[in-house]
Amino acid sequence: MKKELVNRWKSSEGISLLNRILEALKRNVSLDGVEGLTKYSGRWDLRGAVLSTVESERTIGNKEHQLTQKFGTLKLKGAKLIDVDFSYSDISYGIFHECVFSNCIFQFTKAKELSVYASDFYECFFEKADLSYSFLNMNIGANAGSYKHCTFDVLALSRAV
Secondary structure, three states, X not given: OHHHHHHOOOOHHHHHHHXXXXXXXXXXXXXXXXXXXXXXXXXXXXXXXXXXXXXXXXXXXXOOOXXXXXXXXXXXXXXXXXXXXXXXXXXXXXXXXXXXXXXXXXXXXXXXXXEEXXXXXXXXXXXXXXXXXXXXXXXXXXXXXXXXXXEEOHHHHOOOX
């Protein structure tokens, strides 16, 4: 199932649809305005989509103690992601500033090294999502963001900070 979900985005139609989705997300346009995007079980079907790739890297430290930071192509500010299925998708290295996620599924989602700032998550479900080395909600001033009525499995938070 995973292979089929991922491969559907590699066809010419899939690439074109993915580009329209990414443009809508970056412009904070509702996904219901994206021609060709359908719903699966009541949620926008982004299952298997690669929404972010490594854009740049920065190494910090000295020869003995180094850290390499990776920055992705997905950078959203003020986006409202409502009823989205991110299962098997890749949002790794993405940056989310003051975004709202409502009724979203993150099942087997690759979400490594995310940077989430003052964002609100409502009724979201995280199952076996890889949140390795992610910052799940950093403050912007007094706004710390929130996770309300969300479900996380044990593995989802095993290495998140």
